[in-house]
Amino acid sequence: MLEHYLSLATKAIFIENILLAYFLGMCSFLAISKRVDTSIGLGFAVTFVLTITAPANWAIHHYFLEDGALSWAGLPEVDLSFLNFIVFIAVIAAMVQLVELILDRFSEKLYHNLGIFLPLIAVNCSILGGSLFLVERDYNFMESTIFGFGSGLGWFLAIASMSSIRYKLRYSNVPLRLKGLGITMLLTGLLSMAFMAFSGIDL
Amino acid sequence: MSLFDSKSRQVLKDPLMQDNPITLQVLGICSALAVTVKMDTAIVMSIAVIFVLTMSNTVVSIFRNMIPSRVRIIFALLVISSLVTLTDQYLKAYMYDMSKQLNVFLALIITNCIVLGRAEAFAMKEGPWRSFLDGLGNALGYGIILVAVSAFREFFGSGSLMGYQIISEEMYASGYQDNGLIAFPPGAFIILGLIIWVQRTIGKIEEE
Numbered sequence: 001m002l003e004h005y006l007s008l009a010t011k012a013i014f015i016e017n018i019l020l021a022y023f024l025g026m027c028s029f030l031a032i033s034k035r036v037d038t039s040i041g042l043g044f045a046v047t048f049v050l051t052i053t054a055p056a057n058w059a060i061h062h063y064f065l066e067d068g069a070l071s072w073a074g075l076p077e078v079d080l081s082f083l084n085f086i087v088f089i090a091v092i093a094a095m096v097q098l099v100e101l102i103l104d105r106f107s108e109k110l111y112h113n114l115g116i117f118l119p120l121i122a123v124n125c126s127i128l129g130g131s132l133f134l135v136e137r138d139y140n141f142m143e144s145t146i147f148g149f150g151s152g153l154g155w156f157l158a159i160a161s162m163s164s165i166r167y168k169l170r171y172s173n174v175p176l177r178l179k180g181l182g183i184t185m186l187l188t189g190l191l192s193m194a195f196m197a198f199s200g201i202d203l
Numbered sequence: 204m205s206l207f208d209s210k211s212r213q214v215l216k217d218p219l220m221q222d223n224p225i226t227l228q229v230l231g232i233c234s235a236l237a238v239t240v241k242m243d244t245a246i247v248m249s250i251a252v253i254f255v256l257t258m259s260n261t262v263v264s265i266f267r268n269m270i271p272s273r274v275r276i277i278f279a280l281l282v283i284s285s286l287v288t289l290t291d292q293y294l295k296a297y298m299y300d301m302s303k304q305l306n307v308f309l310a311l312i313i314t315n316c317i318v319l320g321r322a323e324a325f326a327m328k329e330g331p332w333r334s335f336l337d338g339l340g341n342a343l344g345y346g347i348i349l350v351a352v353s354a355f356r357e358f359f360g361s362g363s364l365m366g367y368q369i370i371s372e373e374m375y376a377s378g379y380q381d382n383g384l385i386a387f388p389p390g391a392f393i394i395l396g397l398i399i400w401v402q403r404t405i406g407k408i409e410e411e
Binding site for chain 2: 017020021022023024025026027030031083084085086093122125127133153175181182183188189190192193196
């Protein structure tokens with residue numbers, strides 16, 4: 001059992017990295033990776049929110065929205081799965097707000113570090129993407145939690161390495177029109193190629 | 204105000220080249236890359252984005268004076284996700300294979316920063332007709348890049364265009380091989396990077 005979870009986590013972090021293999025969360029990745037410290041802050045926030053929203057959305061899908069999920073309420077024929085998108089995005093927005101409130105109340109330091117990123121996260125595609133993938137791949141509760149955490153960590157790894165590369169890039173001589181977005185895309189391609197090398201690993 | 208005065212034309216035309224949402228505003232790159240392995244998925248995706256973006260811009264613009272600014276993001280998200288649900292259900296009903304291929308990426312139009320970005324930056328301030336044109340222009344600009352990337356990827360990655368084989372059997376027999384890497388994720392990043400480079404050179408655009 002443990003092996004299964006471990007291989008799921010490795011897969012989510014390295015082999016099927018949510019950013020480098022599924023392109024999710026590119027917008028904030030490109031905008032934020034200019035600076036190392038903010039990248040690490042946003043990376044933490046994404047990991048945190050993904051770990052919470054993945055199991056929460058799993059539970060809502062499993063007990064309310066799935067085909068036949070409402071049989072506990074005496075409504076076995078009801079299929080609400082067309083509401084998935086709206087409910088998921090609402091849960092994510094609400095969760096982000098909740099996390100913000102809790103952080104504000106209990107940990108001022110963390111709030112100041114993560115606070116500015118939290119509103120950004122509601123529209124980060126990797127969060128919604130994570131929830132949609134777990135529905136599509138039919139994960140159970142434990143698997144969803146691990147998948148959420150693993151995907152978040154993978155995203156964190158990708159943005160942390162990218163911001164370090166871009167930091168070093170400031171001292172390089174990049175062609176004028178390639179500066180900024182162009183060179184960042186090319187570098188992301190190389191990074192993604194490097195992560196593809198993990199695909200041989202099978203736990 | 205006539206329907207197509209110079210400002211309206213500019214609103215429609217600018218995002219196609221000078222202010223392209225993908226290569227210059229850096230919006231909506233997530234889905235731009237994932238659906239570009241084949242040209243037909245890229246075209247269906249562009250049409251879906253054109254529908255969602257024009258409609259959401261118009262609706263948000265109509266309601267812009269009634270929505271308190273504190274809840275405007277939630278409101279925009281609700282409008283967008285309802286529109287995406289509509290599109291998704293339509294595709295499931297009439298183009299089932301296509302909806303299977305687009306997978307979760309159709310749903311991810313909700314968090315595509317283009318849609319929310321244009322709602323925030325434009326539709327919250329301008330009237331419905333201009334917002335409609337702005338949505339149309341931006342979605343077309345997005346579609347152009349999407350189709351360009353997918354044409355390169357399909358041609359070099361599997362030797363076909365729109366599903367028709369372009370590179371003939373004799374070519375393969377005499378030793379030509381498809382570049383498999385282009386069809387994998389790294390190919391998408393690199394091709395988009397090169398397109399951005401070319402586009403900025405032609406348009407003489409510099410960053411910062």
